[in-house]
Amino acid sequence: MRTIGIIGGGQLGRMLAMAAARLNFRTIILEPQVDCPAAQVANGQIVSAYDDKSALEQLAAACDVVTYEFENVPVDAAECLARSLSVFPPPRALEVSQDRVTEKQFLNGCGIETARFHAIDSQEQLEQALADFSGKGVLKTRRFGYDGKGQRVFKNEGDDPAGAYLALGGVPLILESFVPFEREISIIAARGTDGTIACFDPAENIHRNGILHTSTVPASVNEATVEAARLAATAVLTALGYIGVIGMEFFVLADGTLIANEIAPRVHNSGHWTEAGCVVSQFEQHIRAITGLSLADGARHSDCIMQNLIGDDINDLPAWLAKPNALVHLYGKTEARPGRKMGHVTWLV
Ligand code: AMP
8 A cells, every 4th residue: 555546635635645645655636726735745646627537547547545535526436436446435425425415314314313304496395394494494505515605594483585495506405404502513533444433522613604713622512422422423434334534513402412414524624623632633544544554542632722714814824823832734825815724723722
């Protein structure tokens, strides 16, 4: 085992490539954007669309195992690669997580509670579904939503849904019941080729404008809630015959009950704190898992807070560098557009 192919060239791919290098693996990135964040620190890049057949053949010929850093990798591309080499996490994990309805059905099938939901394919169905949820709910696109994009919240009975179906693009939607959560947490877990499972401690997440702002560890939840998150992650990893790192997001109700929101079959923004808070980060854990090495146990040596540097936040870099016990990580992006993740900082508390 020498060379790892990574589909997707963003910051997650970049951090995976850096972790891989420390364990003597080479990395090749498949990504259409030239000089992407991941390719800047990898051994090679195939500049191509993710579903280009000859590029996929080239990747398969050059690598011993292929992984990915985003969940919208075309399932066909992953399955095509899986016919000639190992693709971890398994393509089935992509299939399950790419569609919010399929994802919730899968989670419910694993015995994991989610918000109630209705699949929506017309304005009429939306109005019926809203009536079922007493006029409250969160309307989302079933596919390709990220960072709160493609969503509309109905908070009060009487919020007018007129035109909402078409306003979200006339594409397949899901209406979720509104979850009156007290906080949001996520857990990062991993499963190795030998079936070993290791979980990091849950982080408590705060979002701003639909984008993750901070992850704080430990989360302010009791041990029973931590254990419930571990059990849910374990059930998902086992059901999928998963290999690699997974991120799982939950809403926490006032009594500590967990409601699963979504799963991400990859390293996750809310796990960046592990670089500073654990001896082995989520990135190294993923590389260990997909190359058949033994997993680290996920233990945390320090409490910490991770904050994303979004857009112009990058201008505060001198202050972050001056902060004691802070680890700054930048993504090699030149243009600081609004909402763009430029880097993150994790400080020990
Ligand atoms: P998502 O794209 O599913 O991660 O949703 C983005 C954010 O919207 C979540 O982090 C929550 O803060 C909020 N949200 C999403 N779904 C619901 C829901 N069913 N009930 C209440 N809030 C939600």
